[in-house]
Amino acid sequence: xxxxxxxxxxxxxxxxxxxxxxxxxxxxxxxxxxxxxxxxxxxxxxxxxxxxxxxxxxxxxxxxxxxxxxxxxxxxxxxxxxxxxxxxxxxxxxxxxxxxxxxxxxxxxxxxxxxxxxxxxxxxxxxxxxxxxxxxxxxxxxxxxxxxxxxxxxxxxxxxxxxx
Amino acid sequence: xxxxxxxxxxxxxxxxxxxxxxxxxxxxxxxxxxxxxxxxxxxxxxxxxxxxxxxxxxxxxxxxxxxxxxxxxxxxxxxxxxxxxxxxxxxxxxxxxxxxxxxxxxxxxxxxxxxxxxxxxxxxxxxxxxxxxxxxxxxxxxxxxxxxxxxxxxxxxxxxxxxxxxxxxxxxxxxxxxxxxxxxxxxxxxxxxxxxxxxxxxxxxxxxxxxxxxxxxxxxxxxxxxxxxxxxxxxxxxxxxxxxxxxxx
Numbered sequence: 001x002x003x004x005x006x007x008x009x010x011x012x013x014x015x016x017x018x019x020x021x022x023x024x025x026x027x028x029x030x031x032x033x034x035x036x037x038x039x040x041x042x043x044x045x046x047x048x049x050x051x052x053x054x055x056x057x058x059x060x061x062x063x064x065x066x067x068x069x070x071x072x073x074x075x076x077x078x079x080x081x082x083x084x085x086x087x088x089x090x091x092x093x094x095x096x097x098x099x100x101x102x103x104x105x106x107x108x109x110x111x112x113x114x115x116x117x118x119x120x121x122x123x124x125x126x127x128x129x130x131x132x133x134x135x136x137x138x139x140x141x142x143x144x145x146x147x148x149x150x151x152x153x154x155x156x157x158x159x160x161x162x163x164x
Numbered sequence: 165x166x167x168x169x170x171x172x173x174x175x176x177x178x179x180x181x182x183x184x185x186x187x188x189x190x191x192x193x194x195x196x197x198x199x200x201x202x203x204x205x206x207x208x209x210x211x212x213x214x215x216x217x218x219x220x221x222x223x224x225x226x227x228x229x230x231x232x233x234x235x236x237x238x239x240x241x242x243x244x245x246x247x248x249x250x251x252x253x254x255x256x257x258x259x260x261x262x263x264x265x266x267x268x269x270x271x272x273x274x275x276x277x278x279x280x281x282x283x284x285x286x287x288x289x290x291x292x293x294x295x296x297x298x299x300x301x302x303x304x305x306x307x308x309x310x311x312x313x314x315x316x317x318x319x320x321x322x323x324x325x326x327x328x329x330x331x332x333x334x335x336x337x338x339x340x341x342x343x344x345x346x347x348x349x350x351x352x353x354x355x356x357x358x359x360x361x362x363x364x365x366x367x368x369x370x371x372x373x374x375x376x377x378x379x380x381x382x383x384x385x386x387x388x389x390x391x392x393x394x395x396x397x398x399x400x401x402x403x404x405x406x407x408x409x410x411x412x413x
Contacts (some may be wrong), residue, residue, distance in 0.1 A: 031200065042288065042347040046407060103409065121290065123410035129402060137403070139410035142291035 005080050010116040018084040020046075022077070031115035032084055037065055039118060045140040046086070053078045056135060067113035078138075083111040087158035098124045098136050101114070103122045107143055107151035167198040168361070170221040171213055173353065174204050177280050177328045183386030188382065191385055195370040197363050207277065221367070227280045229354045230405040238356035240401035241368050243351075245391035248352045250326035251281045253288065254340040256314050262288065264343050267321055269298040274310035274319035277303050284346050285323040287411055294356065308332070313331045313341045326386060350407055354396060367394070 007029040010017075014158050015031035022028075037156055048057040053074050063070050063153035066081065072163040073080065076107055082091070097104040126133040143151075172184050181203070187403055188201045202219065210228075214236070224232055232238040243376055255261035267273075267289065275281060286296055301317050304310045307328045315321040315336070326345055328388040329337075355371065357364055374380035375392030384392050 039291075042344050044350070044407075046350060048403075061349075082338050097264075103413075105413070125406050125409050127406050129399075137406040137410065139407055141287055141411075144291050144293040146293055154296070 005076060006022040008113070008115065013115065015017075015115045020084055022079050022082070023088070024077075026093060030084060030111060032111070032117070033115035035116040035117050037112060037118040039120065039142040040065065041142065045120060046137070047073075047078070048076050048137050050135045051133065053136075065112065065118055066110070067096055067116070072113075076115075083117050085109055085117075085152075085155060085159065087155050087162055089158055089162065090155065094124055097128055099133075101126050101128070101133060107147055108140070109151075109155070110141040119143050119151070121147065165198050167200055168220045168363070169200050169202055169213075171202040171204065171210065171217050171219045171226045172223045174206055174210060175225055175280070175325060177307070177325075177331050177388070179331060183383055183388070186383035186386055189368070190374065190379055191370050194373070195363060195366045197367065207279070220358045220361045223353055224356050225280055226351045226404060226408055227283070229356060229401070230408055232356055233401055233405065237243035237359045238358055239398065240354040240356055240396045241364070242259070242355040242371050242393040243352045243396045244387075244389035245394045245402075247389050247391075248349050249280065249284075249370065250346045250348060251284045251288075251344045252324045252326045252345045253285055253321055254311075254314065254324065254329065255321045255340050255343055256317060257341045259317070261320055261343070262291045262341065267292065267294060267299075267343070269294065270300070271298075271320040272300040272302055272318070273321050273323060274303070274304055275323035276300040276307045276310055276325075278317055278323075278325060281323050281325050283411060284348065288344055288346060301385075308336075311336055311340060318369055351404060354401065354404070383387040 002092040005028050010054060011031050011033055015033040017029060017031055019027055019029050028093055040075065043061040044061040045061045045065060047055055047062050055076050055078055057068060058073050059106050090106060094104045099148045106122055108120050108122045110120060111117055122138055122140045124136055124138045127135045127137055184201060188199055189254055192199050202213055204213055222232060222238060229240065231387060233240060261267060302313060304313060307324050310322040313319040371393050375384055384390055
């Protein structure tokens with residue numbers, strides 16, 4: 001199965017090139033410039049997906065910080081935002097928790113279209129309608145610097161463990 | 165003719181009071197129904213009225229709407245256009261608190277008793293590693309009293325409902341500096357009706373048509389919602405409730 005998301009464009013800034021392989025077996029080339037985008041003060045970054053992780057809704061703050069056009073996001077797998085520094089186990093935990101019908105909280109480093117990134121404190125809840133889960137809502141808030149630093153250390157260790 | 169009871173959540177700016185009475189007069193005339201307006205002075209009074217089971221229509225704040233829809237048999241039918249519920253954290257203009265980062269553990273925050281404002285404010289303070297238990301809370305009768313506390317230096321910061329903060333006099337605002345204003349956008353008050361409300365359709369039509377003539381526009385302007393109401397589907401309400409669930413912790 002080929003990658004449903006096109007490879008990222010090589011940014012003008014110096015960037016590390018990485019091939020990401022997702023849980024569905026598809027791969028994609030992305031770039032990491034190491035540039036951090038500031039979280040927009042006072043805002044929430046909101047998205048919704050269907051049961052398969054396909055994006056069905058994004059708010060303006062989501063579109064703006066991601067660097068993508070809204071049309072490049074709707075209908076795409078949510079992992080379009082996955083940053084290569086994020087351990088697979090973090091997403092596994094997210095999906096296991098949400099699919100069990102529970103709320104998931106965690107710190108996430110997201111990748112922008114241009115290879116920059118932004119940190120969020122994300123909460124994911126299942127959308128339960130008449131007793132049935134029909135999708136998921138993810139709402140991000142601004143994380144503190146100390147929490148970001150703790151997450152960086154934790155994720156680096158988890159990545160190291162995953163790569164053995 | 166049966167008289168219906170409408171309840172207005174108590175967290176509105178005092179200057180909107182006349183607007184709600186104009187709204188009620190117009191809706192009664194246009195939907196041809198009798199409606200008694202209940203304006204509780206506090207959240208506790210609101211709960212007592214709702215628990216008594218006599219309220220058919222509620223202009224509810226978004227956090228109350230979640231329980232009213234999911235547990236108490238109300239459904240959302242409309243919301244004000246372009247009027248999301250936001251809050252402001254401010255300090256005295258002449259203090260050395262100029263950024264959220266300048267609020268330290270042990271600080272006193274003044275605010276009127278409004279758990280939604282408090283909840284959103286606490287979410288914003290997470291970004292500077294401040295939690296509820298890190299602060300001393302001075303709960304005032306009104307937001308104006310909270311403003312006075314912070315201006316006098318009795319509190320280091322104050323939380324306000326944004327609409328009320330922006331309605332303060334120029335003199336009051338000049339003595340305060342805004343540290344942050346929320347821009348959550350997707351969360352607003354909602355108009356709820358009881359599932360078995362008999363005159364639902366005519367009532368909803370009257371609400372959605374309010375902005376289409378001068379009398380309606382005048383009432384809406386008094387309410388600070390000049391663009392009027394838009395219809396809200398069951399899914400719109402569920403989406404907002406899901407979003408709010410994420411903010412509870």
